[in-house]
Amino acid sequence: MQIPVAARTNARNRAGGAARAALASPWWRALLAAAAGALPALAFPEPSLWWFAYVALVPWLLLIRSAGSARRAALDGWLGGIGFMLAVHHWLVPNLHVFILLVAALLGLLWLPWGWVVRAMLSGEPSPARALAAVVVVPSGWLMVELVRSWEGLGGPWGLLGASQWEVAPALRLASVGGVWLVSLLVVAVNTAVALLVSVAAVRVSALVGLLVCALTTSLVWVWAEPPSxxxxxxxxxxxxxxxxxxxxxxxxxxxxxxxxxxxxxxxxxxxxxxxxxxxxxxxxxxxxxxxxxxxxxxxxxxxxxxxxxxxxxxxxxxxxxxxxxxxxxxxxxxxxxxxxxxxxxxPARSVLGWATxxxxxxxxxxxxxxxxxxxxxxxxxxxxxxxxxxxxxxxxxxxxxxxxxxxxxxxxxxxxxxxxxxxxxxxxxxxxxxxxxxxxxxxxxxxxxxxxxxxxxxxxxxxxxxxxxxxxxxxxxxxxxxxxxxxxxYGDWAVYAAFAVLAALCAVEGAGSFRRSARGTRAPRARRARG
The missing domain is CATH 3.60.110.10 (Carbon-nitrogen hydrolase)
Known part of the structure; x- marks a missing residue:
């Protein structure tokens, strides 16, 4: 029996309404953020769904994109970071017990600025130029999170997204050129392009260009960087x-x-x-x-x-x-x-945290x-x-x-x-x-x-x-x-330095834009007083 068009439309509207209600609820949104952040863990061993790494961040990116404010986006970044840390390090529970929740909450704070960056680049109807820039900026922000949490005192570089590609020959070739950092950049870039592709029709060409650049980069490295003899x-x-x-x-x-x-x-x-x-x-x-x-x-x-x-x-x-x-x-x-x-x-700080024993x-x-x-x-x-x-x-x-x-x-x-x-x-x-x-x-x-x-x-x-x-x-x-x-x-960690440069350029552009807007706002009252 064929379902009438009106009934199908009503069902879609009800589903959309339920989704919007869930996103509007702070508790449901918090759960969704934590769950979205946990998804990339499936790309690592033992599940070893390495291919999943290229889309695993998409739900998290789309959730942050829908945030109504920069503060909400940062919160979504933090909650997703908690989910990521708990999922990737869940096997530490025998050592840390409930203390793992505190560790995940503290390390999850590293994703606060990343949430802000994601919303700044992906929210609304980004222009084609901003969409292309997002494919570079969002991965650079992610890499800064990986770099900071790689400090030994914060747990070290376990669970770097690029490490999920350990059995993929083209990714290993990328690692020989730019280390695991370059692999992480490419994986997050693909996720960002896919998120744009499925969410903003006006920039689908830019998203496809971003995916093509990622594929060409991998292909060029495969040809240029010969395997060790x-x-x-x-x-x-x-x-x-x-x-x-x-x-x-x-x-x-x-x-x-x-x-x-x-x-x-x-x-x-x-x-x-x-x-x-x-x-x-x-x-x-x-x-x-x-x-x-x-x-x-x-x-x-x-x-x-x-x-x-x-x-x-x-x-x-x-x-x-x-x-x-x-x-x-x-x-x-x-x-x-x-x-x-x-x-x-x-x-660490045994005098304060010694109770963990x-x-x-x-x-x-x-x-x-x-x-x-x-x-x-x-x-x-x-x-x-x-x-x-x-x-x-x-x-x-x-x-x-x-x-x-x-x-x-x-x-x-x-x-x-x-x-x-x-x-x-x-x-x-x-x-x-x-x-x-x-x-x-x-x-x-x-x-x-x-x-x-x-x-x-x-x-x-x-x-x-x-x-x-x-x-x-x-x-x-x-x-x-x-x-x-x-x-x-x-050449060492040049990919990390490149990410630093991208974020520095973003800060410079945003700072210049704020200065111009401030200057226009100052001139406007003067012009009105002159006309008066």
Whole structure:
């Protein structure tokens, strides 16, 4: 039976009226803003709907566009930021409990000015020129939010929108030119153009031009930035012993790592990598442990990179350190973790926020920080330079870039996400290594205690099969080497500086416009008095 046209029209009018009523209600609008901000989380692992990232911001953009005032738009930005932070970091609940709501509310404030910028560029009936400008300005504002929250004290660069594209080859090529920042810019630009395309008929041509520019930029980078050429390979082994909690767990983990490493005898490997906190005793106090690892190194025929998480005998405090052990024992090569996980490894402003330890799994004692990054030289004929990172540090693009500029030929990340097994965290963490590999033009070996362990080549492509969270054992990877220097290693965060320049130009234009309007307003009364 065909529904009469009048009935269909009435149904559409009722639906439109309900939508307008929801947007008019501050409570419903707040819920919609938080939900819209949470949508991009689906683009990250484990859902890994990478394609969704290119439209995930559209509902949020349209909601802010409909705001009746700049204050309401800023509020929509804040509430959406809260939804984004909660969705992307929901797996931190075991550590933070209800405290995660406060953290999300504070970090969500970073999206307040972005909401104002979105409304300024998209509201009403923007001109074609303003629509084109929006495709540049809105992503630049988003990138400033990502940059500020990337500071270690605010949680670090976890959940950058560009990182959702870790398995997309054209996006990885973009990362080699401008880092994850350039990928974020392109993703938000596409979202902005799509939002204009579906909401303002008069500027659809401008929106299509914006989409075309994004596509051409990606294509030109794909052609211009050639992938790193391989110059040989090395064989690295990863040891994944699994979870060992409770009394004696530290010693059982070491014993299991030792047992698994013995299975690598005769496999002709160049380096064996244990995960973060694989050694829970200070090797200065327990030299017999160092000798056991040295004996393993002699048996396997390769040095072993362990990670010590213990209170030191020669210095006060607890450090997390990558330590290289060869056939003759400690080589003297050591790297102390520099960037620590807020609440997980230290409590910011502990005198004020120390109560967080009573409601979650926040660190009972702050870990100590290292002072400088280190490039280790493997003993033997090849003298391969490896750049160690520890866990959280793989989220920071600048750390990998510094290691490569200092001569690292392979980046080795030692990690542990045992607290977050069964969540999205292990997959998300492993995916970051793909971005770091593409940015630096160097392979990245991501070795964990409990999975996900994975290896990525110099172009960011995965090497071999990853080791999932249910796997206990070892794996040997043929890791391709490269001597190429990517544009990102050479020029650094130029995409961030470009975004700064765009926003500075916007401020200059808006300031000049305000000055002209003020000047016209001053002249008008004088003219009226003269006529009088």
């Amino acid at each position: 391989p110059v040989g390979a090395v064989r690295f082994a990863v040891v994944q012993p699994g979870i060992h909690h409770g009394a004696g767990g530290v010693d059982r983990r070491f014993d299991e790592g030792e047992r698994l490493t013995r299975t690598l005898i005769g496999q002709d490997v160049d380096l064996v990598v244990w995960g973060e906190s694989s050694v829970g005793r200070d090797l200065g106090r327990r030299p017999e442990l160092a000798e056991r690892v040295a004996a393993l190194s002699r048996a396997v025929g390769a040095p072993i990179l362990v990670n010590v998480d213990a209170r030191r005998s020669d210095e006060p405090g607890i450090y997390k350190s990558s330590v290289l052990i060869g056939p003759d024992g400690l080589t003297g090569e050591r790297y102390d973790k520099m960037r620590l996980v807020p609440f997980g490894e230290y409590v 009573s409601v979650g799994r926040a660190a009972g004692e702050d870990r100590r920080r290292g002072e400088a990054q280190v490039v280790m030289t493997l003993p033997g004929e090849n003298g391969l330079g490896i750049g160690p990172l520890v866990c959280f540090e793989t989220a920071f693009p600048d750390m990998t870039r510094r290691l490569v500029r200092d001569g690292a030929q392979v980046v080795v990340a030692q990690s542990a996400t045992s607290t977050f097994q069964g969540s999205w965290a292990p997959e998300q963490h492993a995916s970051l290594a793909a971005l770091r590999a593409a940015e630096s033009g160097r392979p990245v070996v991501h070795a964990t205690l409990t999975g996900v362990s994975a290896v990525y080549g110099p172009d960011g492509a995965r090497v071999g099969e990853p080791l999932g969270t249910d796997y206990r054992g070892t794996a040997v990877y043929s890791v391709p080497l490269s001597e190429a220097t990517t544009a990102y290693v050479r």
